[in-house]
Amino acid sequence: MTAVEAESGRVEGEADEPGWEVDPDDEWGVAVITTVGRQIKLRREAAGLRVPDFGRAVGYGEDMIYKIESGKRIPRQEFLDRADEVLEAGGLLSAAWEDVKKVRYPKKVRALGKLEARAVEIGLYECHIVPGLLQTPEHARAVIGAAQPPYSPDDVERMVAARLARQSVFDRDPAPALSFVMEEGVLRRPVGGRAAWRGQLRRLLDVAQLHHVVLQVMPTDCETHSGLDGRIELLKFDDGTAMGRSDGAFNGRPTSDPRQLRILELRYGTIRAQALPPRESLAFVRQLLGEA
Structure with a gap:
């Protein structure tokens, strides 16, 4: 597919970026990312995991976890998949990628x-x-x-x-x-x-x-x-x-x-x-x- 993979896949040059900031003027994007972040936080707390422990389990730093949970950072698909596995979400967090991928760009x-x-x-x-x-x-x-x-x-x-x-x-x-x-x-x-x-x-x-x-x-x-x-x-x-x-x-x-x-x-x-x-x-x- 030339230099780019399908819309639902990874794009060359994206691999080193753990996520992107949410555009505050993008109301729909803010709503989607805030909802996903809230779900991750609720499930993490229900599992009894502190942010540092959760961060180590999914391979992300504490600052990034806080940003994702507060809806200030757009998570990557790999993060959602790993979080789903660690928090035993039964595929619900992984499925959130279908909404996240629609708002990851400006x-x-x-x-x-x-x-x-x-x-x-x-x-x-x-x-x-x-x-x-x-x-x-x-x-x-x-x-x-x-x-x-x-x-x-x-x-x-x-x-x-x-x-x-x-x-x-x-x-x-x-x-x-x-x-x-x-x-x-x-x-x-x-x-x-x-x-x-x-x-x-x-x-x-x-x-x-x-x-x-x-x-x-x-x-x-x-x-x-x-x-x-x-x-x-x-x-x-x-x-x-x-x-x-x-x-x-x-x-x-x-x-x-x-x-x-x-x-x-x-x-x-x-x-x-x-x-x-x-x-x-x-x-x-x-x-x-x-x-x-």
Whole structure:
């Protein structure tokens, strides 16, 4: 499954992180994690286990146990499974993962992931970065880690894992039609170092071989460019509805208005026509990889 496993599984780069902080603005997430933490605490106390003893039994420090029980930390699946075993919960704590996994990523990312999971067509023009759906873990970590002011290490890993989890869209059946247009300058920038850069270029070539994916490059020497206003995203659904968003239109807000969507579709279609054809785009990426 490329760089990411199924939504219910572990994501590369996540293994060293015992959990993530709960976003206080995510009301549903807070409710879920608080309820799970309370259940763990009640069962621990009923079993007569002090926090230090329970922590040693499950392999976590006292501070982490307190955070999970108070609903301030999102537990990993391994923690829930181990807690279920130690507290003899009969599978009830392990089963809580079904709810926890739905709120482990930021609220905005979950909303976007739901839309992408429904879409039958996804079109994306990116002018500053490689699209998140195409990023390798190393590239995503470098991009997110370069933000100023910087994110905490925990937040970086959470955002990387969330970005990679969205890539499950490539494994859907039936597969959605996916098209991407990226700037030449973006592909030339060795974000994360040369090794990470080479890995990202190889990832682009691999994805472009999929029958439902079209990848194009906008050359720097293009004299007419209709994407100078910024990023464009278009999603179409099987019920005939659609959603679009552009940095340079309608205040950057998502829109489903048919008239506004026509404008975005016109811009995106023009950008695709101005970009290199798919075959030439792949040849360009291969050339870059040879130079990397």
